[in-house]
Amino acid sequence: MKDVKCECGHVNPHGTVLCEACGKVLDENEKKNPVLDMRYEGSARRSQTYNKTIIDKIWNFFSSVKVGVWLIIITLIASALGTILPQEMYIDQPPEVYYEEEYGWFGKLYYQLGFNDLYGSWWYLLLIAMIGISLVICSLDRVIPLYKALKAQRVTRHEGFLKRQRVFGINTHVDNDDFTVIKKHLKEKRYRVREENGDILAEKGRFSRWGPYVNHVGLIIFLFGGMLRFVPGMYVNENLWVREGETALVPETGEKLYLKNNQFILQHYDKNKDKTFKKAIEEAGEVVKNYQSNVILYNRVGENIPGEKPKLEAIKDYKVRVNHPLTYEGYSIFQASFRSDLEAMTFALTNKETNQSFGEMKINLRNPKSVYDLGNGYSVKLLSYFPDFEFGKNGEPSTKSRVPNNPAFVFRMISPENPKGETSFVAIKQTIEPSGNNTYKMSFKGIETKNVSGFIVRKDSSLWAIILGGIIFMIGVIQGAYWNHRRIWVQNKNGEVWIAAHTNKNWYGLKREIETVLTDTKLNIPEDQLQIEKQDKEVV
Amino acid sequence: MVTISSNLLFIAFILYLVATLFYGGAITSKKGAIDKKGTNRWGKIAVLLTIIGFISQLGYFITRWIAAGHAPVSNMFEFTTFFGMALVGAFIVIYFIYRTTLLGLFTMPVAILVIAYASMFPREITPLIPALQSYWLHIHVTTAAIGEAILAISFAAGLIYLVKAIDQSKASKRTFWLEVVMFSLVTVLGFVAISSTFSGLGYHEKFTWIDKHGNEANLEYTMPALTGPHEGKLLTKEGFQPLVEMPALINAKKLNTVIWSLMAGLILYGVIRVILRKRIAAALKPLVKNIKLDFVDEISYRSVLIGFPVFTLGALIFAMIWAQMAWSRFWGWDPKEVWALVTWLFYAAFMHLRLSKGWHGEKSAWLAVIGFVIIMFNLVAVNLVIAGLHSYAGS
Ligand code: HEM
Numbered sequence: 001m002k003d004v005k006c007e008c009g010h011v012n013p014h015g016t017v018l019c020e021a022c023g024k025v026l027d028e029n030e031k032k033n034p035v036l037d038m039r040y041e042g043s044a045r046r047s048q049t050y051n052k053t054i055i056d057k058i059w060n061f062f063s064s065v066k067v068g069v070w071l072i073i074i075t076l077i078a079s080a081l082g083t084i085l086p087q088e089m090y091i092d093q094p095p096e097v098y099y100e101e102e103y104g105w106f107g108k109l110y111y112q113l114g115f116n117d118l119y120g121s122w123w124y125l126l127l128i129a130m131i132g133i134s135l136v137i138c139s140l141d142r143v144i145p146l147y148k149a150l151k152a153q154r155v156t157r158h159e160g161f162l163k164r165q166r167v168f169g170i171n172t173h174v175d176n177d178d179f180t181v182i183k184k185h186l187k188e189k190r191y192r193v194r195e196e197n198g199d200i201l202a203e204k205g206r207f208s209r210w211g212p213y214v215n216h217v218g219l220i221i222f223l224f225g226g227m228l229r230f231v232p233g234m235y236v237n238e239n240l241w242v243r244e245g246e247t248a249l250v251p252e253t254g255e256k257l258y259l260k261n262n263q264f265i266l267q268h269y270d271k272n273k274d275k276t277f278k279k280a281i282e283e284a285g286e287v288v289k290n291y292q293s294n295v296i297l298y299n300r301v302g303e304n305i306p307g308e309k310p311k312l313e314a315i316k317d318y319k320v321r322v323n324h325p326l327t328y329e330g331y332s333i334f335q336a337s338f339r340s341d342l343e344a345m346t347f348a349l350t351n352k353e354t355n356q357s358f359g360e361m362k363i364n365l366r367n368p369k370s371v372y373d374l375g376n377g378y379s380v381k382l383l384s385y386f387p388d389f390e391f392g393k394n395g396e397p398s399t400k401s402r403v404p405n406n407p408a409f410v411f412r413m414i415s416p417e418n419p420k421g422e423t424s425f426v427a428i429k430q431t432i433e434p435s436g437n438n439t440y441k442m443s444f445k446g447i448e449t450k451n452v453s454g455f456i457v458r459k460d461s462s463l464w465a466i467i468l469g470g471i472i473f474m475i476g477v478i479q480g481a482y483w484n485h486r487r488i489w490v491q492n493k494n495g496e497v498w499i500a501a502h503t504n505k506n507w508y509g510l511k512r513e514i515e516t517v518l519t520d521t522k523l524n525i526p527e528d529q530l531q532i533e534k535q536d537k538e539v540v
Numbered sequence: 541m542v543t544i545s546s547n548l549l550f551i552a553f554i555l556y557l558v559a560t561l562f563y564g565g566a567i568t569s570k571k572g573a574i575d576k577k578g579t580n581r582w583g584k585i586a587v588l589l590t591i592i593g594f595i596s597q598l599g600y601f602i603t604r605w606i607a608a609g610h611a612p613v614s615n616m617f618e619f620t621t622f623f624g625m626a627l628v629g630a631f632i633v634i635y636f637i638y639r640t641t642l643l644g645l646f647t648m649p650v651a652i653l654v655i656a657y658a659s660m661f662p663r664e665i666t667p668l669i670p671a672l673q674s675y676w677l678h679i680h681v682t683t684a685a686i687g688e689a690i691l692a693i694s695f696a697a698g699l700i701y702l703v704k705a706i707d708q709s710k711a712s713k714r715t716f717w718l719e720v721v722m723f724s725l726v727t728v729l730g731f732v733a734i735s736s737t738f739s740g741l742g743y744h745e746k747f748t749w750i751d752k753h754g755n756e757a758n759l760e761y762t763m764p765a766l767t768g769p770h771e772g773k774l775l776t777k778e779g780f781q782p783l784v785e786m787p788a789l790i791n792a793k794k795l796n797t798v799i800w801s802l803m804a805g806l807i808l809y810g811v812i813r814v815i816l817r818k819r820i821a822a823a824l825k826p827l828v829k830n831i832k833l834d835f836v837d838e839i840s841y842r843s844v845l846i847g848f849p850v851f852t853l854g855a856l857i858f859a860m861i862w863a864q865m866a867w868s869r870f871w872g873w874d875p876k877e878v879w880a881l882v883t884w885l886f887y888a889a890f891m892h893l894r895l896s897k898g899w900h901g902e903k904s905a906w907l908a909v910i911g912f913v914i915i916m917f918n919l920v921a922v923n924l925v926i927a928g929l930h931s932y933a934g935s
Contacts, residue, residue: 039896065896069889076885083875083922090874102752104789119873212895237869269667276542276607277667287667322670323866334868456868466870470857477852481845505845505895508838531834 010152013145015049018042020152023161035529036164038502041153043145062134063141071134075127082118085110089117132223135216143213150206155196157489157500165489165500167511169526172496178521182490185517191488199491209504211480218473225465236331236459243341243452247298247312250457253331258298258312264338264451265292291335292321293453297328320455330459337454342404346445347426349378349413352438358415360445365404377416380442384410389427397425413440486510488517499526541607542665548600549621549655555593556628556652562586563645567827583641590644591632597625608665611678615666619681620658620919626682626689627651630843634693638839642831646696653725656732676862683854684880688915690847691887697840698908700828704836705902708822715819721909722820726812727805731797734804738763745779747772752788759793763800767792837901840908841894848887855880879918886914 004012010021017027018041025031027042036042047063050056061067085103088095095116099107114121162168183200186193191202229235238251242261250257267290271281281287298312318326326333344364348357359374365387373379384397389408392398397408408427414420418439425432426442486503499518503510507528515525566583579587601622604612612618631647699721706714739762747759749769759769768774768782769792786792809820816823859880860870871877890907893899899907 065892069892069897072885072889072892076882076889079878079885080882082873083878087873274667276609276665280662280664280666283662283664284666288669289667291670323674325865325868332868336868458868466860470860474849474853474857477849481849506838506842508835528834 008154008158010154013044013148015044016042017044018149018161019158020149021154022156022158023153024158025160025164031160034164035166036161038165038504040142040146041149043149045141045145047141059137059141062130062137065138068131068134068138071127071131075124075131078118078124078127081115085115087117087119128223128226132220135220135223139213139216143210146209150209153201155194155201155489156199156491157201159493159498162489162491162493162498162500165502166507166530167501167514167526167528169499169524170496171499171523173522174492174495174497175522178497178523179490181521182517182523185519186488189513189517191486197492200489202488202490203486205483205485208479208483209485211476211478211483213476214479215473215476218469218471218476220469221465221472222469225462225469228462228465229460234461236457238457239336240333240455240457241339241452242293242295242455243450245450250331250333252457252459255304255310256300257328257331258300258310259333259455260296260298261453262294262296264453265290265294266338266451267292290321291338292319293335293338293455294319295326295333295453297326297333320453330461332458334456334458335453336456339452339454340449341452342407342447343450344448345407346447347380347442348445349374349380349415350441350443352441357443358440362448363409365407377414377419379414381412381414381421382409383412383423386427409442411442413438413442415440484509486513488514497523499523501526541603545600545603545607546663548596548603552593552597552600552625553652553655555589555596556648556655559586559589559593560645560648560652562589563641563648564827566641567645567830579639579641583644586641586644587632587635590628590648594625594628594632597621597628601625604665610668610673611682612665613678613681613685614668614672615661617658617661617663619685620661621655622682623685623689623919624651624655624658626686627654627692630686630689630693630847631696634690634839634843637842638835640831640835640839642700642828643693643696643839645827646699647693650692650696650725653728653732657728660732660735671866674862674865676858676865680854680858680862683850683858685854687847687849687851687854688883688919690843690850691915692912694840694843694847694908695912697836697843698905698912700831701833701836701840701902701905702909703821703824704828704831705833705905706821708819708825715821717906718821719819723805723809726809726820727801730804730806730808731801733808734763734800735797745774745776747774749773749792750788761793761796763796765792765796766799767796769793833901837904840905841900844887844890844908844911848891851887852884856884875922876918879914879922883911883914883918886911 003014004016004026006012006019006022006024006026008019008022008024010019012020012026017030018024018036019026020041020043023042025036025042030036030042045063047060051060085099085107091098093101095111099111099116101107103110110116118124179198179200183193186200186202189204191204193200193202195201236252240248240251240259242248242259244261244264247258247260249255250259266288269277269281269287269289271278274281277287295318296314297316297318299315300310301313302311304310316326316328320326320333320335322335325335342365344362346360346362348360350357358376358378361372361374361380363369363372363382368382368385371379371381386397386399386408387402387404387406388400389406390398390400406428408425411424411426412421413424422438422440423434424438424440424442425434426444431441484503484505486501488501489499491498491500499514501510501514511525511528518525562582563586566580566586601612604618613622627647628651631644631651635641635643702714702718702721706712706718708715743762743764745761745765747761747765747769748756749759749772751757751770759772764780765772765774765782766784768785770786770788772782772785772792774781782792786795812820859877863872863877864870890904890911893907894904
């Protein structure tokens with residue numbers, strides 16, 4: 001493909017619409033328009049020039065703003081659809097039952113369409129990926145030619161270029177003093193004024209033209225950060241339950257960090273103390289004020305020898321609260337939830353008839369003893385223990401898990417008069433005696449619970465990209481939105497003074513600025529050629 | 541402190557109302573071009589009243605903050621009033637850029653409606669649950685609301701554009717949709733009117749009903765129940781017997797409120813039409829005859845340009861920072877977050893269409909209207925309807 005040499009001598013790349021240097025219209029089609037299409041300065045963009053190979057076609061597809069806008073709109077609609085019913089991650093039942101049960105046929109359809117996990121679906125991710133690709137290609141397609149064109153522009157412009165600017169005017173009366181006044185005014189308005197052959201080009205805010213590209217780069221970095229998450233090791237997200245008084249290994253830290261939970265604290269607002277909230281608290285019942293775990297973070301010192309207790313060194317004493325995570329070396333530990341677990345149960349060995357007690361025993365539910373000696377010849381053997389009791393399929397007692405949610409015991413109660421012992425099955429709110437007529441019973445005395453703090457352990461090594469992307473994006477939008485690129489040409493043509501102006505946005509502001517620039521001169525205010533047309537129409 | 545605070549809000553509200561009348565006066569008394577320097581005396585008074593009102597509302601905000609110990613943006617009433625205040629503030633800023641009182645005539649009624657709507661919610665000062673105890677939350681909510689308010693100015697300007705540009709001499713799709721916009725605004729007024737009427741009367745009726753899990757529950761209506769709850773039994777003597785009973789899946793109480801508001805809106809709209817003898821938009825047309833189309837078009841676009849970065853910062857970036865602190869993840873796809881994303885994507889599309897596809901003028905004005913609808917949807921529906929789906933509370 002050949003480069004195009006303009007009559008001003010500048011060599012333009014193939015596909016250029018307006019000469020980069022003088023602005024002469026090089027493209028025949030563009031000549032027909034009364035007002036030039038100034039987007040991208042009429043520079044040669046790859047997408048407008050090549051359309052042969054499959055790569056050209058893909059390039060052109062993704063560089064089109066039309067396609068970009070469609071991608072945005074489709075993503076927007078898809079995102080909105082995902083909010084009609086709660087997403088799978090917010091429900092605590094199996095989705096195949098939940099949606100139909102809660103929302104009838106509509107819920108079923110929603111589930112069948114896969115909307116229950118919309119934001120994790122392949123097609124949603126594909127949409128986002130396509131937006132990413134589109135961002136990269138459309139920016140590359142435009143930014144380099146635009147940069148070249150803005151850099152190469154000369155002060156003196158071709159007549160055809162000036163005449164076809166949206167804001168344009170001709171003055172037959174020429175007065176050199178006017179130029180001095182204009183220059184002064186332009187400088188006051190912070191224009192950069194360049195002069196050649198007595199012609200003026202005043203320009204300001206060119207850097208705002210890079211705003212969109214800067215913000216797109218920010219978005220690309222942000223999306224890249226989102227993708228990093230899928231790289232193993234970049235993203236840790238684990239639940240960690242630690243009971244009060246215990247120390248637990250923090251997962252995914254290479255067996256380095258340990259967390260001790262000293263105390264869990266739950267506070268409610270008190271309507272008598274927090275008087276301002278009295279009415280609201282009465283309305284709502286109880287309102288939680290604080291969830292807090294007082295913890296100590298430890299570092300293991302020395303080698304990790306299996307079977308041996310690790311040596312720990314305290315590094316941080318911290319109160320983990322909601323909104324105040326404990327952070328250490330990239331790991332953050334958040335207060336996420338809590339529960340209270342059964343810790344111990346106390347029973348008394350009691351004579352059924354006399355109700356006389358022969359001693360109490362406290363069973364540690366997570367570590368029960370096999371024999372409890374109550375003295376004077378009385379003792380209790382624990383034959384079986386079911387921490388999370390249920391009747392199994394064959395009617396046999398069994399346990400669902402090792403967590404003491406619903407403890408049940410088989411006791412053998414030994415007494416001086418009955419040294420062989422009597423057997424009794426005891427679960428919460430029920431007692432079964434295999435022999436049918438025991439003298440003794442285990443009477444329930446009390447229960448002890450212990451708070452368990454639920455933490456989320458998170459390490460997100462992609463966060464830097466997210467933050468960087470966000471910052472760059474913000475810089476870019478502000479750059480593009482709060483400034484605009486304005487140019488004013490004041491040039492001598494055929495013994496007249498021609499004034500033309502261009503801005504990438506906010507024409508009204510530009511026109512007002514020209515009015516101030518031209519005050520105290522005899523020059524006419526140039527007209528908005530599009531505005532005239534519109535007014536004509538309104539009259540008709 | 542609390543009483544001072546609510547008095548200041550009331551004063552602000554009245555001032556906004558009076559200011560609106562003056563904006564009307566400023567337009568009708570004016571002869572000649574509007575978009576040049578001249579703001580006439582009526583207009584100057586109107587702007588002054590607006591500013592005093594704004595300061596008074598700022599006083600409400602600060603005193604309530606002191607009373608509560610946290611920024612008052614933590615429940616529907618507080619957030620929505622703040623949004624109304626931000627709307628007025630955004631208008632004041634834009635006014636000093638473009639000096640047009642006409643914008644006030646269209647913005648102030650919207651702000652008034654927003655504040656009136658806000659006061660229909662419980663107004664007690666509420667304590668903050670732990671997740672909300674974060675200054676990032678307050679920064680996030682206020683910045684987001686300011687961003688949305690600036691974007692809403694583009695709606696007001698877009699509305700002016702449409703009122704002026706659309707030919708009202710014959711009915712068309714455009715006149716129809718513009719009238720739908722007007723009707724929606726009237727319906728908000730209808731909701732406010734009907735709610736205040738029944739709450740003024742102290743209307744209450746109690747039901748027991750069976751929810752969709754088969755449990756019996758209590759429910760209290762504050763308006764006569766046209767749509768009754770599932771297997772509802774009226775407990776209040778002389779209460780109104782529901783006309784129809786709803787299945788358990790549908791929130792009968794909210795539906796009831798919607799129906800009452802629509803009826804009130806229809807009646808109000810009907811009355812207005814009978815008085816005006818033409819469409820509302822047609823009646824507004826003479827007010828806008830002096831403004832130039834490309835001038836309002838630019839105000840509309842400019843508000844989007846100013847509002848978009850603020851919105852991004854507040855509704856997305858600050859929200860992510862807060863979410864990272866409170867929930868340990870900066871993004872969690874909850875409905876509120878998703879709708880902020882939807883709003884953001886919409887305005888991104890808007891800007892692309894405008895800059896690259898040349899969608900100026902009327903198309904751009906319609907987009908500004910749609911954008912406002914999305915913002916309102918996020919404010920009203922996502923809080924009350926979608927979020928309500930998760931919690932099975934009957935109110
Ligand atoms: C969510 C995604 C996107 C956001 C938030 C975004 C944001 C923006 C913003 C704020 C502008 C400046 C607009 C103005 O000043 O009025 C802009 C311009 C632009 N965007 Fe995007 N954009 C996104 C995606 C895309 C995509 C996918 C494409 C690809 C086709 C694209 C192509 C462009 C182009 C060509 C411009 C105009 C540049 C110029 O005229 O100098 N954008 N974008």
